[in-house]
Amino acid sequence: MRKYFGTDGIRGKTGQFPITADFALKLGWAVGQVLAQDGRGKVLIGQDTRVSGYMLSAALEAGMTASGLDVHLLGAMPTPGVAYLTKSLNAQIGAVVSASHNPYYDNGIKFFSGDGKKLPDLVESKIESYLDKAFVTVEGTRIGQQTYLQDAAGRYIEFCKHSFPKDYDLKGIKIVVDCANGATSYIAPHVFTELGADVIVINHQPDGFNINDKCGSTFPQSLQAEVLKHRAEVGIAFDGDGDRLILVDHKGELVDGDEILFIIAMHMKDKLQGGVVGTLMSNFGLELAFQAQKIAFLRARVGDRYVLDKLMEHNWVLGGENSGHIICLEHATTGDGIIAALQVLKALCEKNDSLHTIKQGMTKFPQVLKNVKVTKPQSIIVDDTLQNAIAKMERSLQNKGRILVRASGTEPLIRVMVEGEDPIFVNNIADQMADVVEKVAQTLA
Known part of the structure; x- marks a missing residue:
């Protein structure tokens, strides 16, 4: 068990331990x-656009140089961009100061190893072991140096463009891009414009406070409206750090991570090298669609790091989450919203068809997700009362649905997911399960 690291690094409310300057220094x-x-x-540090990023990046940099590491600052950079640059520049580690899709008042710190992948749990545990030791600065001649990598954005833009085939372009395709006022605000518009698309950009003027604020992949309503307004073929919404996306078709309908995964899998069916990895949250309809296509499908724990682990274990190349984290190992080592969007656009070009049409091969089961705020999520999950209630509710579904109750790895929440054939029945069970979670939380308070 790690004390500070969760599913995606260390995350919390800025100013409250551990998201403080002194902790970042240590x-x-x-x-x-x-x-x-x-x-x-050598270490790279990138960040998203929230106001606290500069404080935490500076503190992190000071701690690293005090230990002897040379720091290269990237400025505002999507998380997958940091992963790519860490590998391509032969750095020992890449650091990202970001809370992904969370509001501006949250922040976090996550790391990539030299091969551009999330740090293994054992390495994170070893890092934690030093947090209780005395802080000792190396002697003056060994203190690390700090530089700013001037062409970081340009390098990542070219990397993204090279994932799109040279014999295609996006001319004649109108795309609305929602940057969530986050780290893709400068980069994503350049990528799609330079590939020839007619690009309309929204939510791309970050001020430190408006990241993910009623915009981006967690709030796609404004994107849906803009797609219909401009009669665009595709809408693309990223989250604050650019490692996930949600799409909108020309009718204004949402295309979530499960559907994106299905589209890419069908397009590269001959290159899958075995199958596709989803998570415990992946819709049951996705599993059935892959069964019909004779494509193997495995579920990993929630979190793109665990999707990657299972991909590496089976030597497969495609996996993702319904939230929009899509890993295309042919191109990237982590979830990358821009790369995933380009793979869907490539499918549209090759099939000469619409996003609305090519998503039709998968039928999603009704799924309800309830988030319950709690203070002791790990204790609640193992409580006998909750486990007995889950077993009882699962029996009522009669093998025609699923119940998943888990602790969030990034927030103090218990997430309750129920899916099945009957939407009314599914919603009732989700409400009942959420009530049980609240009652157990009150008992353990």
Whole structure:
């Protein structure tokens, strides 16, 4: 069990431990103790656009240079961009200061290894072991240096463009792009415009406070309206750090991560090398659609790091989450919203068809998700009262649906998911399960 690291790094409310400047300072130093090679090493630091990012990045940088690491600052950069640059520039580690899809008042810190992948749990545990040790700055001649990588955005833009085939372009395709006032605000419009698309950009003027604020992949209503207004073929919404996306077709209908995964899988069916990885949250309809196509499908724990682990275990190349984290290992080592969007656009070009049409091969089961705020999520999950209630409710579904109750890895929440054939019945069960969670939480308070 790790004390600070969750599903996607360390995350919380800014100003409250551990998302404080002093903790970031110590964390940067601890990273150096674990990953500096012969007392030296190179690390990249990128961030999203929330106002606290500058404070935390500066503190993290100070801790790293105090341990002997040389720091290259990337500025505002999508999380997958940091992963790509960490690998391509032969850095020992890449750090991202971001709380992804959360509001501006939250923040977090996550890391990539030198091969551009999320750090293994064991490495994160080793970093944590140094947080209780005394902070000691290396001698003056060994203190790390800090530089700003001027062409970081340009390098990542070119990387994204190269994932799209040279014999295609996006001319004649009108796309609305919602950047969530986040890290893709500068980069994504350039990628799609330079590939020839007619691009309309919304929510691309970050001020430190408007990231994910009624925009982006977690609030696609404005994107749906703009797609209909401009009669666009496709709408693309990213989250604050650009590692997930949601699409909108020309009719204004949402296309979620499960449907995106299905579209890409069908387009590259001959290159799947075995099958596709989803998560415990993937819709049962996705599983049935893959069964019909004789495509193997496995479920991983929630979190793109666990999707990647299972892909690597089976030597497969495609996986993702219904939230829009899509991993295309042919191109990227982590969830990448821009890369995933380009793979869907490539399918549209090759099939000469609409997004609305090519998503039709999958029928989603009604699914209801309830989030219950709690203070002791791990204790609640193992409580006998809750487990007995889950078993009872599952029997009532008669093998025609699923119930998943889990602790969030990024927020103090219990997430209740129910899916089945009857939407009214599914919603009633979800309400009942949420009530049980609340009662158990009150008992354990």
